[in-house]
Amino acid sequence: MLLKLLFRNAFRHRLRTLLTIGGIAVAILAFGLLRTVISAWYAGVEASSASRLVTRNAISLIFPLPISYKEKIRSVEGVGVVSYGNWFGGVYIDEKNFFANFAIEPRTYFNLYSEYLLSDDETAAFFRERKACVAGQKLAKRFGWNVGDTITLRGTIFPGNWDFVLRGIYQGKDKTIDDNQFFFHWDYLNETLKKNLPRRADQVGFYMIGLKRPDQAAATSEAVDGLFKNSYAETLTETEKAFQLSFVSMSEAIITVIQLVSYVIIVIIMAVVANTMAMSVRERMGEYAVFKTLGFGRGYLAGLILGESFTLTSLGGLLGIGVTFPIASAFARAVGQFFPVFHVSTETILMDVAAAVIVGVVAAVIPIWRVVQVRIADGLGRIG
Amino acid sequence: MLSNHIAVIEITDLVKSYRRGSQSIPVLEHLFLKIEEGEFLALMGPSGSGKSTLLNLIAGLDQVDSGSIRVGGEEITGLSEIELATWRAGHVGFIFQFYNLIPVLTAFENVELPLMLTGLSKKARKAHVATALSLVSLQDRMDHYPRQLSGGQQQRVAIARAVVTDPTILVADEPTGDLDRHSAEDVLRLMDQLCSELGKTIVMVTHDPRAARKAHTLKYLEKGVLTDAPQIAVPECL
Ligand SMILES: Nc1ncnc2c1ncn2[C@@H]1O[C@H](COP(=O)(O)OP(=O)(O)OP(=O)(O)O)[C@@H](O)[C@H]1O
Ligand SMILES: [Mg+2]
Numbered sequence: 001m002l003l004k005l006l007f008r009n010a011f012r013h014r015l016r017t018l019l020t021i022g023g024i025a026v027a028i029l030a031f032g033l034l035r036t037v038i039s040a041w042y043a044g045v046e047a048s049s050a051s052r053l054v055t056r057n058a059i060s061l062i063f064p065l066p067i068s069y070k071e072k073i074r075s076v077e078g079v080g081v082v083s084y085g086n087w088f089g090g091v092y093i094d095e096k097n098f099f100a101n102f103a104i105e106p107r108t109y110f111n112l113y114s115e116y117l118l119s120d121d122e123t124a125a126f127f128r129e130r131k132a133c134v135a136g137q138k139l140a141k142r143f144g145w146n147v148g149d150t151i152t153l154r155g156t157i158f159p160g161n162w163d164f165v166l167r168g169i170y171q172g173k174d175k176t177i178d179d180n181q182f183f184f185h186w187d188y189l190n191e192t193l194k195k196n197l198p199r200r201a202d203q204v205g206f207y208m209i210g211l212k213r214p215d216q217a218a219a220t221s222e223a224v225d226g227l228f229k230n231s232y233a234e235t236l237t238e239t240e241k242a243f244q245l246s247f248v249s250m251s252e253a254i255i256t257v258i259q260l261v262s263y264v265i266i267v268i269i270m271a272v273v274a275n276t277m278a279m280s281v282r283e284r285m286g287e288y289a290v291f292k293t294l295g296f297g298r299g300y301l302a303g304l305i306l307g308e309s310f311t312l313t314s315l316g317g318l319l320g321i322g323v324t325f326p327i328a329s330a331f332a333r334a335v336g337q338f339f340p341v342f343h344v345s346t347e348t349i350l351m352d353v354a355a356a357v358i359v360g361v362v363a364a365v366i367p368i369w370r371v372v373q374v375r376i377a378d379g380l381g382r383i384g
Numbered sequence: 385m386l387s388n389h390i391a392v393i394e395i396t397d398l399v400k401s402y403r404r405g406s407q408s409i410p411v412l413e414h415l416f417l418k419i420e421e422g423e424f425l426a427l428m429g430p431s432g433s434g435k436s437t438l439l440n441l442i443a444g445l446d447q448v449d450s451g452s453i454r455v456g457g458e459e460i461t462g463l464s465e466i467e468l469a470t471w472r473a474g475h476v477g478f479i480f481q482f483y484n485l486i487p488v489l490t491a492f493e494n495v496e497l498p499l500m501l502t503g504l505s506k507k508a509r510k511a512h513v514a515t516a517l518s519l520v521s522l523q524d525r526m527d528h529y530p531r532q533l534s535g536g537q538q539q540r541v542a543i544a545r546a547v548v549t550d551p552t553i554l555v556a557d558e559p560t561g562d563l564d565r566h567s568a569e570d571v572l573r574l575m576d577q578l579c580s581e582l583g584k585t586i587v588m589v590t591h592d593p594r595a596a597r598k599a600h601t602l603k604y605l606e607k608g609v610l611t612d613a614p615q616i617a618v619p620e621c622l
Contacts, residue, residue: 001493001500008488290484293445294498295473297466376445377436380480 006307020276024316027269032324034262035348043341047176048240053209058234064203078220081210083108090153101182103189112210115173122168133164136179140169175343273363281367288371289379302368309364317356392585393419398451413608424579424586426599433605435589443476443555444468456552473501477546479556483538485530491541492526516544536567556588572598
């Protein structure tokens with residue numbers, strides 16, 4: 001019966017309650033979306049492996065390294081597989097259709113990136129053909145590509161129209177893997193350059209190094225960079241994670257602001273719910289005094305108020321979490337090119353739940369304290 | 385006074401004052417009172433004389449400054465707030481001027497409320513509530529919410545709530561203060577019946593001479609002093 005009472009209390013002012021629940025839902029939704037944006041931002045970092053190193057030109061990422069470094073790097077202690085590639089920067093039909101596209105050495109690259117799942121047939125077909133390319137599942141879906149299609153990219157860094165034949169569609173091992181990328185043979189790029197722009201041939205944008213043991217990352221990076229010290233193209237080698245993070249950190253300030261805003265939203269809704277609870281409890285002070293008169297202890301009163309507060313926040317929270325998924329996927333469709341990995345993680349949902357619980361507790365604290373403090377005679381005086 | 389009756393409420397040398405800022409306002413000074421089992425006592429007196437204060441002390445809603453209050457042989461002045469709450473739940477039935485029913489609970493649920501603190505099963509509670517509601521002739525209204533009942537009916541539900549736990553004493557602070565004459569008479573008849581037929585001990589604070597006349601004993605409180613004979617001719621004028 002006390003449970004019934006708690007629900008009836010919660011819905012006594014239907015409009016106020018519905019508005020509060022709506023407010024909580026919107027806040028939880030906004031919180032969830034912002035957290036998802038943040039995790040999308042860090043998706044590349046999260047998915048990156050600690051057992052891979054990236055070697056690039058020490059001056060800047062825009063400057064290339066000679067292909068001749070490959071054998072030298074391979075000779076370094078602790079280095080396993082060495083792959084390499086270039087950021088191609090090709091445009092598909094229109095600038096708006098942005099996606100990441102790389103020229104890579106296929107065998108070593110897919111060896112290093114076992115999280116990109118490609119069937120054996122597709123792998124073989126991709127390796128075999130010089131003009132072959134593979135695309136991530138999401139990307140292929142976005143443009144309606146099927147295996148066998150010819151795809152033309154307009155070069156921006158490397159001029160001309162480049163034709164590729166889609167030989168495979170890869171899937172991410174899990175949802176955190178970016179399946180919005182496009183890969184083709186580095187040899188195809190290089191041979192074409194040799195013909196048209198020989199000055200820019202035999203150069204790579206980055207080397208990817210698979211470590212034999214992840215704990216050797218520091219020593220190996222140092223060894224690789226030491227190798228090219230004082231050469232005309234010095235290198236900077238770091239773990240893939242650090243490499244990805246260096247991109248993200250460029251926008252660290254924005255992330256910090258988003259993070260801050262997400263917490264501010266929770267604080268605001270906390271104030272709103274606390275206000276609703278304080279109003280309701282103040283109006284019912286006389287009733288709580290009756291409960292006290294009848295001998296109901298603090299535990300009961302706290303339970304009633306906390307329960308009512310939780311009723312509001314859990315309904316609002318559930319509603320908010322419920323709408324987060326469809327809205328997040330709509331959002332993902334709209335901004336998919338900027339956030340290749342945009343999905344609501346379990347962690348975000350847990351944070352939503354935690355936020356709802358915290359709001360519920362905080363909103364109930366002051367009303368509970370007031371009800372416990374009030375003298376019965378004073379509380380009764382409020383009726384009539 | 386019949387000396388062979390047992391005093392169910394025994395107040396000895398009671399002092400109570402309220403603190404307002406730094407000064408203390410004495411309300412009850414060295415007050416003595418004995419109420420016997422089955423008595424229906426009306427407490428009258430001018431506004432601000434301390435009637436509600438006294439009633440609250442008897443009912444364990446407030447703490448005394450000094451003195452002793454024994455109810456049913458138990459000293460209640462030494463009890464902590466939490467102990468008092470438990471004691472009230474078992475020993476005191478409350479009737480208020482403004483009924484103080486919980487608006488979101490039905491008549492049945494309102495009467496059931498005090499039983500939630502007992503270990504009674506749902507079935508036993510149901511039986512108790514049914515008995516209490518039939519006592520106030522409202523068994524056919526048990527699914528009604530307070531707003532669907534008249535003032536008199538609400539007060540009768542409140543009386544059912546007060547007696548459902550079979551308390552040692554019933555306290556009523558101006559139970560007819562908010563009722564029309566007809567409903568007030570119903571409520572008073574009911575209280576009289578509780579006293580004469582069920583042997584309940586009732587302490588009632590009232591301004592209403594008609595209510596006071598229903599009671600068996602009349603006490604008059606003025607300036608912290610309790611007297612038997614009213615200093616104004618209240619009952620005679622009716
Ligand atoms: N909580 C309180 N704090 C300070 N003073 C109080 C408090 N409650 C009551 N008083 C004072 O104590 C005195 C007695 O109050 P009480 O309510 O007992 O009077 P009463 O006889 O019931 O009056 P009424 O007939 O108007 O109900 C009054 O002077 C009142 O102002
Ligand atoms: Mg009073």
